[in-house]
Every structure is written in structure tokens, then in C-alpha cells.
Amino acid sequence: MTGTPPLAITMGDASGIGPEIVAKVLAHGDERAVVFGSPVVMSDIVRRLRLDVAVRTVAAPEEATLQPRCIEVIEVTGLREPPPLGRISALSGQASFDAIVAAIRAARAGTVSAIVTAPINKEAMARAGIGYPGHTEILADHGGAQRVAMMLANEEIRTVLVTIHTSLRHAIEQADFDAQMSAIRLAHEGGKALGFAAPRIAVAGLNPHAGEGGLFGDEEIAIIAPAIAAARTEGIDASGPWPGDTVFMQARKGRFDIVVAQYHDQGLIPVKYLGIEKGVNITLGLPFVRTSPDHGTAFDIAGQGIADPASLATALAYARRLVSAQTMSNRTEKVS
The missing domain is CATH 3.40.718.10 (Isopropylmalate Dehydrogenase)
Structure with a gap:
């Protein structure tokens, strides 16, 4: 060989x-x-x-x-x-x-x-x-x-998970500031590896309607938005938090290159819905x-x-x- x-x-x-x-x-x-x-x-x-x-x-x-x-x-x-x-x-x-x-x-x-x-x-x-x-x-x-993230990708959308194989209750607990930063950074690196010079990263909210200004939960205000702001100071093109029920549609239309999803099913359902035969799992980090x-x-x-x-x-x-x-x-x- x-x-x-x-x-x-x-x-x-x-x-x-x-x-x-x-x-x-x-x-x-x-x-x-x-x-x-x-x-x-x-x-x-x-x-x-x-x-x-x-x-x-x-x-x-x-x-x-x-x-x-x-x-x-x-x-x-x-x-x-x-x-x-x-x-x-x-x-x-x-x-x-x-x-x-x-x-x-x-x-x-x-x-x-x-x-x-x-x-x-x-x-x-x-x-x-x-x-x-x-x-x-x-x-x-x-x-x-030290830290990895799961990226699910096809030719239409790509998503990186903040939390992976854990219960939804534990996922909410684990989706802290450090976990957000790690996922956003790995999404940025993974996007560059796939050929995006400056990946446009959309970060999904955790709660319905991304919390609706705190009416449905304050994780977006207290944790996710500060992480996005911190990532932007590092030169990462991150935005959000975006409502989880529409952000993948926007990504599919070409507005974003990668979506950072907060938990397993939020990120995997959109990719798998487009066809399991088209999707691939990539471990980042x-x-x-x-x-x-x-x-x-x-x-x-x-x-x-x-x-x-x-x-x-x-x-x-x-x-x-x-x-x-x-x-x-x-x-x-x-x-x-």
C-alpha cells in the first residue's frame, strides 16, 4: 500500500x-x-x-x-x-x-x-x-x-448540536454558556472544513419562539444571546437566537450555512426529514x-x-x- x-x-x-x-x-x-x-x-x-x-x-x-x-x-x-x-x-x-x-x-x-x-x-x-x-x-x-460536537449534514442544511445523547431534562441543564460557546466554535471550524470561508451560523433558541422575550423562558436572554455576542467578538459570524421552528427553513433557503441546535431532536429531525439516505453524521473536534x-x-x-x-x-x-x-x-x- x-x-x-x-x-x-x-x-x-x-x-x-x-x-x-x-x-x-x-x-x-x-x-x-x-x-x-x-x-x-x-x-x-x-x-x-x-x-x-x-x-x-x-x-x-x-x-x-x-x-x-x-x-x-x-x-x-x-x-x-x-x-x-x-x-x-x-x-x-x-x-x-x-x-x-x-x-x-x-x-x-x-x-x-x-x-x-x-x-x-x-x-x-x-x-x-x-x-x-x-x-x-x-x-x-x-x-x-476535550470537547466534541455532532454535525448532521446534507447538501441542503447542516446542524451542530449543543447537547447530544441525554434526556431532554438534562439537555436543558447542560446547555449552559460553555456548551453554547463550544458548539458555536466547532460549527465555525466544521463549516470551514466543508469549504465555507466564513460560515454563517444561526443559533436556535431553546424555548418556543426563542423564548418570546422571556415569556416562555429566559435561557435565550441569560445564556444563548450572551454566547452569540461572545462568539462574534472572536470573529465568528453567529446570529440569533432564532426560533427553532423556522430557522431550518431559513437555512434551507440559503440564509445560513449551519444551524446550532440546542438538543438532539431539534437538530436531527429536519435533516432526517429531507432523507436519511442523503444525510451524514460528522463528529467535530x-x-x-x-x-x-x-x-x-x-x-x-x-x-x-x-x-x-x-x-x-x-x-x-x-x-x-x-x-x-x-x-x-x-x-x-x-x-x-
């Missing part, structure tokens, strides 16, 4: 559609990627789908030949047989976690250029005794990032690029051969785009 290191694709939950969409993308595309997961599981899904591709086990990304019609897999799970499809399994939960951690180690070592993660199941990980609520928290902890599809494990269709790999293909395209931008930025910094 020569040139830019390959992308890492984590297999996802082996009982869901992760292995299927990974196999479909690698069988029909020209991706420079290695799979972190189980050769046993990937061989089984290739057989089920009757794909005309080989599955080859490699010990490390450096050993990958990246030849067409060959899925190269780094064994990181210890699975001796495929777990049952369509059911929550502690074995699958542990295997998906092990694949993520192994890919993070490779990304931090520079042997892969980015990580693209297939869907995991939070309940399966919990059954395995793994106490993380999702990918983002695993990546932050093992990736060495990591020392490496990470993207993922904008959907879950879909246990109800696992193993049926009907899972759509479009969102994974989009995630791979975004990963390549971000790696390319990062490489160009690094070269510019060296020249200057």
Missing part, C-alpha cells in the same frame, strides 16, 4: 444491517478502505448477498492491497461465528465497540486517514456492559478530544475525520438483502472530502 492511508470502516452491529451496507458499498464501489470488524461476519454476508467479491483478512491497514472486488478486514472482534441477525446481542454489542476502539487507535497512529462507522445498537452495547450512549461519546473518550450514515441498525430488515447503502456511500464521500480539505490546510500551513 502506498500514498494516502486508507479509510477505516467499522462493521457496526453484526446483528443489524451494518455488515450488509459495508459489503454492498465495497463490492460495487472503488473505495480505498479497510474494514475493522470480523472476517467471519463479512464472509457470511457476502455469501448471503451472493456478491462476486473476495474477503481477505489483513493484520493491519498497511497490509491492505486495496484491490477492486476484494473486501479486506482487520479482525478485532474475536467472533467465531456470525451472531443471530435481527436480535439484540451482547456479543454484537461488544464486537461493535471493539471495532470502534481499534479504528480510533489506527486513526490516532495515522495508519488510516479517517473513520467511517456503520450503525451500532446502544442496547446491545449496554448488555455487554459498555456504558457509552453512542458513537460520539466513545470517539471523544478514546480519541483524546476530533484529531481525525469521522463520519457515519444517518440511520440505525434496522434489525427488522437485517439479513434480507434490502438495506440501502446510500447513506454509507454519502458518509464515505464526506470523509474523503474532509480528508482532502485537511490535507490542503496542512500544506498551506507548512508553506506559510
Whole structure:
């Protein structure tokens, strides 16, 4: 293997559609990627789908030949047989976690250029005794990032979350001044990485009608507006707080490049409504690029051969785009 290191694709939950969409993308595309997961599981899904591709086990990304019609897999799970499809399994939960951690180690070592993660199941990980609520928290902890944010993006709108996987009650408590500033700054950096020279960032309010001047809550006045003002002193083009029920419509019309949303569903519903196959999840704040599809494990269709790999293909395209931008930025910094 020569040139830019390959992308890492984590297999996802082996009982869901992760292995299927990974196999479909690698069988029909020209991706420079290695799979972190189980050769046993990937061989089984290739057989089920009757794909005309080989599955080859490699010990490390450096050993990958990246030849067409060959899925190269780094064994990181210890699975001796495929777990049952369509059911929550502690074995699958542990295997998906092990694949993520192994890919993070490779990304931090520079042997892969980015990580693209297939869907995991939070309940399966919990059954395995793994106490993380999702990918983002695993990546932050093992990736060495002090603060991360989730960006959901498609070609029409992009949103960054102030709070992520927590109850709505806790999200309100966690959306303090520091959390606002972190999300706005990461949105600014993420927008620049996507090619916006000076990203226009709209910050959504927390309450209906952005609080209506304090009638429906004072978080906008006491917390969000001061954070926006502070961000503007740093040269960030932030504005708001804007009502959450209209700000995404304005972004879609081209008024804003990125919306900072206060909690999970406020930010994810608009992106997913436009089409899960078009959306991609990007983790901001990591020392490496990470993207993922904008959907879950879909246990109800696992193993049926009907899972759509479009969102994974989009995630791979975004990963390549971000790696390319990062490489160009690094070269510019060296020249200057």
C-alpha cells in the first residue's frame, strides 16, 4: 500500500444491517478502505448477498492491497461465528465497540486517514456492559478530544448540536454558556472544513419562539444571546437566537450555512426529514475525520438483502472530502 492511508470502516452491529451496507458499498464501489470488524461476519454476508467479491483478512491497514472486488478486514472482534441477525446481542454489542476502539487507535497512529462507522445498537452495547450512549461519546473518550460536537449534514442544511445523547431534562441543564460557546466554535471550524470561508451560523433558541422575550423562558436572554455576542467578538459570524421552528427553513433557503441546535431532536429531525439516505453524521473536534450514515441498525430488515447503502456511500464521500480539505490546510500551513 502506498500514498494516502486508507479509510477505516467499522462493521457496526453484526446483528443489524451494518455488515450488509459495508459489503454492498465495497463490492460495487472503488473505495480505498479497510474494514475493522470480523472476517467471519463479512464472509457470511457476502455469501448471503451472493456478491462476486473476495474477503481477505489483513493484520493491519498497511497490509491492505486495496484491490477492486476484494473486501479486506482487520479482525478485532474475536467472533467465531456470525451472531443471530435481527436480535439484540451482547456479543454484537461488544464486537461493535471493539471495532470502534481499534479504528480510533489506527486513526490516532495515522495508519488510516479517517473513520467511517456503520450503525451500532446502544442496547446491545449496554448488555455487554459498555456504558457509552453512542458513537460520539466513545470517539471523544478514546480519541483524546476535550470537547466534541455532532454535525448532521446534507447538501441542503447542516446542524451542530449543543447537547447530544441525554434526556431532554438534562439537555436543558447542560446547555449552559460553555456548551453554547463550544458548539458555536466547532460549527465555525466544521463549516470551514466543508469549504465555507466564513460560515454563517444561526443559533436556535431553546424555548418556543426563542423564548418570546422571556415569556416562555429566559435561557435565550441569560445564556444563548450572551454566547452569540461572545462568539462574534472572536470573529465568528453567529446570529440569533432564532426560533427553532423556522430557522431550518431559513437555512434551507440559503440564509445560513449551519444551524446550532440546542438538543438532539431539534437538530436531527429536519435533516432526517429531507432523507436519511442523503444525510451524514460528522463528529467535530476530533484529531481525525469521522463520519457515519444517518440511520440505525434496522434489525427488522437485517439479513434480507434490502438495506440501502446510500447513506454509507454519502458518509464515505464526506470523509474523503474532509480528508482532502485537511490535507490542503496542512500544506498551506507548512508553506506559510
